[in-house]
Amino acid sequence: MKQVLHIAASPRGAVSHSRQAAEQALAALQARSPIEVILRDLSEQPLPHPDATFVSASLMPPEQRSPSHRLSLSLSEALIAELQAADAVLISTPMHNFMLPSVLKAWVDHVLRPGRSFARTPLGKQGLLTDRPVAMLMACGGAIGNGDQQDFASPYMAYACQTMGLHNFQSIILENCNRDAAARASSLTSLQKWQQGWPW
Template identity: 35%
Template sequence: MKKSILNIQSSAATATSITRQLSDELIAKISGDGDSVVQRDLNEPISFVDESWIGAAYTPEEKRSDEQKSGLALSDALIAELKETDVLVIGAPIYNFSVPAVLKAWVDQIARVGVTFNYTEYGPEGLLTGKKAYIVVATGGVPVDSPADFAVPYLKQVLAFVGIKNVEVIAAEGVSMDRDGAIEKARNTMAGVTAVAA
């Protein structure tokens, strides 16, 4: 069965980006004939949440003004991409112990109560279930999932919060010390990844 893959890229680098390179290799591995790949490059800026956005998001849809609808148009488009995808690939270099600001901006745009999650009497409930996600991460020297890593645990939490709990991490750790070795280790992890059925 054909599937849709959404590739979110957040590295400020392009030609030299390890996360972009490894994400492309991963997508080539997990995709098949007829699969579609949607590219969302966050180098094309994502606006930050502001007061007007919050006001619009917490106004019932049927009561939103044209201005409020316009203010949520980007968020609606990003969420539609997520809803329509079967597999999510996030390229996330670690910048100063955390995710790039553009990736945090994307998270803030797609995490919307009543749209991608709900609050219930039992706590938050994610609505984007049945999806697979890969986090492709590169670090200069921070070990993934160490106390100094505020990126990968954060992304896992965000994804789980909106209902995406099937998450794998492909990590190139310590590229500032041994770039080639870090990439090779990430590729070794990737070698165990199998094509994902829709």
């Protein structure tokens, strides 16, 4: 049975537009074939931001790490292992002030590690993870572009994933979630079309 890692970032629980969209997407995948869903709820269990010990440990060779260094990286190791075990990754998140919520940025800071998920080479950073589909469902209260708000979250997350070797990345933006019902319905139609073609 294939495994999907669902990373949920919205603090709004059942009323969250991004969580509702993720539930629809996961139900559509289940309808094709049985899947195991692993939920990493960053709102219910927020991750600590990297501290000085974490940063030092992540930058030094593994053989030089002390027990406290290894302990500081233990959560990061668990999160990277969780990512490696998944056949596909579904991220559901709101847009906060044109960017990712801080809880999702903290997740990136734990999994995007030199020598672990990417290597430094003379030609630049090289991803160390095996590629797999990654989709980000991002809910926005208003519209994107055309004089409205800008999306800095999608290019950032795409670059972070590519750095780790995850090149099969898609960002699906659910616009106008806090506007009228017709605008929300249009976003849901776009979501349904995407669900039918998501690579698996």
